[in-house]
Amino acid sequence: QVQLVESGGGLVQAGGSLRLSCAASGRTPVTFAMGWFRQAPGKEREFVAAMNHWSGGSTYYRDSVKGRFTISRDNAKNTLFLQMNSLKPEDTAVYYCAVGISPLAGTTEGDFGSWGQGTQVTVSS
Numbered sequence: 001q002v003q004l005v006e007s008g009g010g011l012v013q014a015g016g017s018l019r020l021s022c023a024a025s026g027r028t029p030v031t032f033a034m035g036w037f038r039q040a041p042g043k044e045r046e047f048v049a050a051m052n053h054w055s056g057g058s059t060y061y062r063d064s065v066k067g068r069f070t071i072s073r074d075n076a077k078n079t080l081f082l083q084m085n086s087l088k089p090e091d092t093a094v095y096y097c098a099v100g101i102s103p104l105a106g107t108t109e110g111d112f113g114s115w116g117q118g119t120q121v122t123v124s125s
Contacts, residue, residue: 004022004099006020007020009119010122018084019082019084020097030078031053032100033099035048035049035111036080036097038091053100055074096118
């Protein structure tokens with residue numbers, strides 16, 4: 001079993017930046033894809049970004065964050081990152097880190113098997 005702990009969330013003004021981290025422990029997910037999802041109040045959880053199991057592997061983003069968010073991972077430190085720039089109020093949500101069920105990244109919740117507790121990101125206008 002893998003445990004995931006997200007950090008780095010907070011309150012930021014529109015146009016600002018945050019860097020989320022996800023530390024993995026237990027059965028570390030170096031051989032699996034990892035990703036980020038988010039859930040805004042009253043909405044379903046949605047895909048944000050994912051990458052294949054190796055550092056520097058293929059990355060995938062939802063259209064609304066392309067060019068603003070960057071996903072990366074440090075397998076030596078069992079940590080996943082999400083650099084978020086040019087934040088918008090519509091990015092406000094709880095952000096969740098997840099480990100995939102295979103080495104290749106997917107973009108749906110069914111492609112991921114372990115989840116963190118989430119970290120709140122609030123972007124003020």
